[in-house]
Amino acid sequence: MNAEEDLLSVHPEDVHVDGNAIAGAMSLVLGREATMIVLQCAECGDRHRVAETRVYLRCPGMVVRCPACSACEVLLVDRPHRLQLTLMSIRLMELP
């Protein structure tokens, strides 16, 4: 397999997607559309939209990481009767 083929492959171990994947669960917690919310990482100070974060899917838990320094910003656990959002390395949330 060459590098060109790899680009269109989806590997089971490649579970890093982007913040669009947590929009559904996060909007329930926040009561509004979540992907355009700007986060500032408490570790490195980088500012980015929720849509631009890196999301590692380990169902039922999802880890949201800073795209600049990979610090864990949010831990989200979506279970049938419980939705848990743990805020970790976030200094600021800015709602447009």
Added chain:
Amino acid sequence: MRPVHGWRPATIVGTARETASANSIRLAVADWAGHVAGQHIDVRLTADDGYQATRSFSLSSAPGEAPQITVERLDDGEVSPYLVDIATDGDALEVRGPVGGYFVWQPGDDAPLLLVAGGSGIAPMRAIWRAARPHGTPVRLVYSARTADRVIFADELRSPDGPETTVHLTRERAAGFEYGRLRADQLSALLSSGGVREPRLLVYVCGPTAFVEDAARELTDAGLDADLLRTERFGVGGPK
């Protein structure tokens, strides 16, 4: 009463085979209030033993059309083999959404569009080109697929109603198709019209994570301002 965790019952009301490994599924969702082009839904399946699996899928239908997702089979996936090979009319599942406000297109944004899709990343692009067409917004599509028989929406892309399309194949050479990954020099030409750089062009990129990172890098190398770029990446468990 607001549904628990936003999940609402949905029923499959139609399926359409797109390729040997991709299927479009039309849904009837309770109290569906419409969606915006580019949004996705979370789909939850519950097995007889209570095991639940949730995945995100981009909507491939335009606003005003019935909600439809287009899914490509991942052989080791938990959800996609069911949706591609087994799902039939009348099947019940649960849906949350529509969700998303970043990777979306809405009328009023009359800038020309460049859509860059890899694999089943074409799904939200179909919603966007169908939404944009009635507004006269110019739309160009660059679509990367492994082989000619893996091109999703092939008939629509060939029709006059489809966007102006270039298809790049990564695993075979075939007449009428480009070959290989997207390169900055090819993309650079698409960022211009009549030899002049289009300053307001909006670029949407959707596909597997590796594809999106590569295409976004090539677009930036071609001189695209990052503010004009919107991306959506998927993997196992992410938007398909």
